[in-house]
Amino acid sequence: MELKSNIPGGPIAEKWDKHKFEMKLVNPANKRKYHVLVVGSGLAGASAAATMSELGYNVSCYCFQDSPRRAHSIAAQGGINAAKNYQNDGDSIQRLFYDTVKGGDFRAREANVYRLAQISVNIIDQCVAQGVPFAREYGGLLANRSFGGAQVSRTFYARGQTGQQLLLGAYQALEKEIAKGGVTMYPRTEMLDLIVVDGRARGIVTRNLVTGKIETHLGDAVVLATGGYGNVFYLSTNAKGSNTTAIWRAYKRGAAFGNPCYTQIHPTCIPQSGDYQSKLTLMSESLRNDGRVWVPKQAGDTRAPHEIPEAERDYYLERKYPSYGNLSPRDIASRAAKEACDSGRGVGPGGLGVYLDFRDAINRLGRDKIEERYGNLFQMYERITDEDPYKVPMRIYPAVHYTMGGLWVDYNLMSTIPGLHVLGEANFSDHGANRLGASALMQGLADGYFVIPYTIGNYLAGQKLEPVSKDHPEVRAVEREVEERTRRLLGIKGKRSVQSFHRELGKVMWEYCGMARNAQGLQEALARIPALREEFWENLNVPGSGEELNQSLEQAGRVADFLELGELMCRDALHREESCGGHFRTEHQTEDGEAKRDDEHFTYVAAWEYAGEGKTPILNKESLEFENVHLATRSYK
Amino acid sequence: MNVTLRVWRQPGPSAAGKFVEYQARDISAEMSFLEMLDVVNEELTAKGEQPIAFDHDCREGICGMCGLMISGVAHGPMKATTTCQLHMRSFTDGDTITVEPWRASAFPVLRDLCVDRSSLDRIVQAGGYVSVSTGNAPDGNAIPIAKPDADAAMDAAACIGCGACVAACPNGSASLFTAAKISHLGYLPQGQPERYRRALKMVAQMDLEHFGGCTLFGECQAACPKEISIDTIARMNRDYLYGSVFEREESRSAGGAG
Structure with a gap:
């Protein structure tokens, strides 16, 4: 497999403008003749579908929820970055670019990241014009806050519901286009496979989640904006329905999977409270603007937090990383929390927690100010834990949150299957081995509003696409495979529920492919996952039939794919004999426990290629060139 | 237990x-x-x-x-x-x-417990947006918005579209849902050009979907998980009334040839 990144030539600051000029255009009158299928309706999918429809393309959009407004982007809390430099604190496109490349531990593609930083400023303007109610200062201008891994304030926010408000903006734009007839929306519809004809992505096979009907949708290009695969760990901050099926099916049809092992463990989540737990809830990173993270200095100190005097507290982030302090990047803050708990200083049940304390901020700014900034987050915390964070420090612990890995794409966001484009968290592109806070919303919207509307035209104008009929043998074959698989899942009639398999897979992944990994553990996981998968296909119990609303069946299909993806993640983690960003191999660390990269051998994207059932996937490498940011050891000290 | x-x-x-x-x-x-x-x-x-x-x-x-x-x-x-x-x-x-x-x-x-709420999406389709296409937005700070207005817009925009207001209402009205969107956009300068037209269209769609009318029981406000205020319904009614009286008919003229 050849990985052509298609990065335009010229100086980095001019690449995107030059590329925009050089790309082919589709005549306005011809756009409506092209049919683009967009899978997913989160920030990336909704913004892409709406914008392509505005341009005149004929768009179909699919989501498994009952409305596009429910996509998981809605749960993003803290904010969205943009290099506006409204605060006059030295921000610039160059600095956002630099922070993102460094934050990603030098494992992202420079040209993509630079474009992202450039576009960031347009996103804010677009969202304001749509009526997104960003926080404002008394003078009426936009307010900012700080996020991890940055020393400037460039994060725009709408209370603790930034994702919700940005998604509603994109959703409203999408509904506007649906009303106009430019987009046909298919809610409660799940993509189950990709149709590739003559080497190009030409359609998808879906299941109507209400009637169970398997349907084929054909078009001229397919855009996947289906989010991340953090739910492979069972417990994560993802929504329950978030899954890997769309990108995994595409992988099995020939799209390379980039850096599957790069997983972000978010440092501030509410700790697990029992075995029945169905998901973990994030507490926004923005809380670290005012909250201070600490544990008792003494291991085994069981006193209530307010009884522990100042001198006996270890504000370990401020101690270890004085220049970034509580706003150290996520991978670093998560590992530091794990280290504190591993040394017996964790707090709360099982010692799996650290304090996030607002006492000093409340004393300094007053309760009202804190309530204004984080009110809904404090309320959410109280709902879940029954503790009042205005009085008692929050207890937090790291949890799986985001996956930097995803389908490999070129500069045009096209995968290794021509015509298959991948946006947002579903692709691997911009965050390297660690994503900075408030950058996911930025990337989703950049891809959807400002990149794909240009690059899709370039693809379509450069092809001669023959019409494909539903009777085409390739189309029928994929449809039959999907039907057969559904029948197989229903026909096992074993003893174990889908949930029990998913939980077990999650435990294996968390233990061996979580915050810290090593060769021995990964090999153990590589032995256990195939065994679990085998049991799944022999002993699964899915009640009901395929011709009805059947949530167990939906879940079964997703877990079947997670059982395959988990293995690839472990394989990728095992091969990457270095530590970088969220990928921490215990064999590769510095004396003070920091990640130790191996730039000589691993400055590349690992793009895995499916080789067929039961065969070892093939590793392809896209080497990364750093011409604008000097490769350096990442330090936040 | x-x-x-x-x-x-x-x-x-x-x-x-x-x-x-x-x-x-x-x-x-x-x-x-x-x-x-x-x-x-x-x-x-x-x-x-x-x-x-x-x-x-x-x-x-x-x-x-x-x-x-x-x-x-x-x-x-x-x-x-x-x-x-x-x-x-x-x-x-x-x-x-x-x-x-x-x-x-x-x-x-x-x-079982799953219902079809696509009627709420269709209310939004009727006008719950600002008609602005991607790419033609002025700078985000070009139009200052007074903080109280931005905050009031945010309060209304917090609606999660769950439908609890409808389920709680003895009339099965979607007034709180509809009013929340009309108020969110109506508080902001970006929402002004379409403000009254939006109210007319969204309310008309609500009726078409067989939601009941609002008789101010206030159950919606009590049930709302995001505590959207019933005051938004007063705003919706005011915009609707104003629009009914003053909103111009859409021009049918295509203009002269160039």
């Missing part, structure tokens, strides 16, 4: 439904209501029975996908809380809890 559930079971949209009783045993008070249902569903699956279908996704109170009538109260007994954020500590050992889907003629039942 142990609780008895009376759950509405309905195999499909046109099938007859009925209440079925289940025992939820050894439930922890730390569980969320949905986690308790997960446990019941695991037991049903083990027995080879169909688990109870219910909608849910983010389980952190923001996506708006979940929503159950719990002993007659939309989203259950805790104020300003979605079903997924309701915990079993709000109940006592030995309670009998009735669990039903949202009841409204505009929300047909699909299966």
Whole structure:
């Protein structure tokens, strides 16, 4: 497999403008003749579908929820970055670019990241014009806050519901286009496979989640904006329905999977409270603007937090990383929390927690100010834990949150299957081995509003696409495979529920492919996952039939794919004999426990290629060139 | 703790439904209501029975996908809380809890506790947006917005579209949902050009979808997990009235040829 990144030539600051000029255009009158299928309706999918429809393309959009407004982007809390430099604190496109490349531990593609930083400023303007109610200062201008891994304030926010408000903006734009007839929306519809004809992505096979009907949708290009695969760990901050099926099916049809092992463990989540737990809830990173993270200095100190005097507290982030302090990047803050708990200083049940304390901020700014900034987050915390964070420090612990890995794409966001484009968290592109806070919303919207509307035209104008009929043998074959698989899942009639398999897979992944990994553990996981998968296909119990609303069946299909993806993640983690960003191999660390990269051998994207059932996937490498940011050891000290 | 559930079971949209009783045993008070249902569903699956279908996704109170009538109260007994954020500590050992889907003629039942809320999307399609295409926006700071206006817009924009307001309303009205969107955009300068037209169109669509009218019971406000104020309905009525009187008919003229 050849990985052509298609990065335009010229100086980095001019690449995107030059590329925009050089790309082919589709005549306005011809756009409506092209049919683009967009899978997913989160920030990336909704913004892409709406914008392509505005341009005149004929768009179909699919989501498994009952409305596009429910996509998981809605749960993003803290904010969205943009290099506006409204605060006059030295921000610039160059600095956002630099922070993102460094934050990603030098494992992202420079040209993509630079474009992202450039576009960031347009996103804010677009969202304001749509009526997104960003926080404002008394003078009426936009307010900012700080996020991890940055020393400037460039994060725009709408209370603790930034994702919700940005998604509603994109959703409203999408509904506007649906009303106009430019987009046909298919809610409660799940993509189950990709149709590739003559080497190009030409359609998808879906299941109507209400009637169970398997349907084929054909078009001229397919855009996947289906989010991340953090739910492979069972417990994560993802929504329950978030899954890997769309990108995994595409992988099995020939799209390379980039850096599957790069997983972000978010440092501030509410700790697990029992075995029945169905998901973990994030507490926004923005809380670290005012909250201070600490544990008792003494291991085994069981006193209530307010009884522990100042001198006996270890504000370990401020101690270890004085220049970034509580706003150290996520991978670093998560590992530091794990280290504190591993040394017996964790707090709360099982010692799996650290304090996030607002006492000093409340004393300094007053309760009202804190309530204004984080009110809904404090309320959410109280709902879940029954503790009042205005009085008692929050207890937090790291949890799986985001996956930097995803389908490999070129500069045009096209995968290794021509015509298959991948946006947002579903692709691997911009965050390297660690994503900075408030950058996911930025990337989703950049891809959807400002990149794909240009690059899709370039693809379509450069092809001669023959019409494909539903009777085409390739189309029928994929449809039959999907039907057969559904029948197989229903026909096992074993003893174990889908949930029990998913939980077990999650435990294996968390233990061996979580915050810290090593060769021995990964090999153990590589032995256990195939065994679990085998049991799944022999002993699964899915009640009901395929011709009805059947949530167990939906879940079964997703877990079947997670059982395959988990293995690839472990394989990728095992091969990457270095530590970088969220990928921490215990064999590769510095004396003070920091990640130790191996730039000589691993400055590349690992793009895995499916080789067929039961065969070892093939590793392809896209080497990364750093011409604008000097490769350096990442330090936040 | 142990609780008895009376759950509405309905195999499909046109099938007859009925209440079925289940025992939820050894439930922890730390569980969320949905986690308790997960446990019941695991037991049903083990027995080879169909688990109870219910909608849910983010389980952190923001996506708006979940929503159950719990002993007659939309989203259950805790104020300003979605079903997924309701915990079993709000109940006592030995309670009998009735669990039903949202009841409204505009929300047909699909299966068990899942309903079709696409009527809410169609209300938004009627005008719940600012007609601005990607790429032609002025600088974000070009139009200053007074903080109180931005805050009021945000209060209204917090609606998660769960439909609890409709389910709680004796008339099955979607007025709070519709008014929240009209108010969110109406507070902002970006929403002004289409303000009255928006109100007219969204209200008309609400009627077409067979939602009832608002007679100011105020149940919606009490049920709303995001505490959207009923004041938004007054704003909606004012914009609707103003629009009915002053909104110009859309021009039919295509203009002269160039």
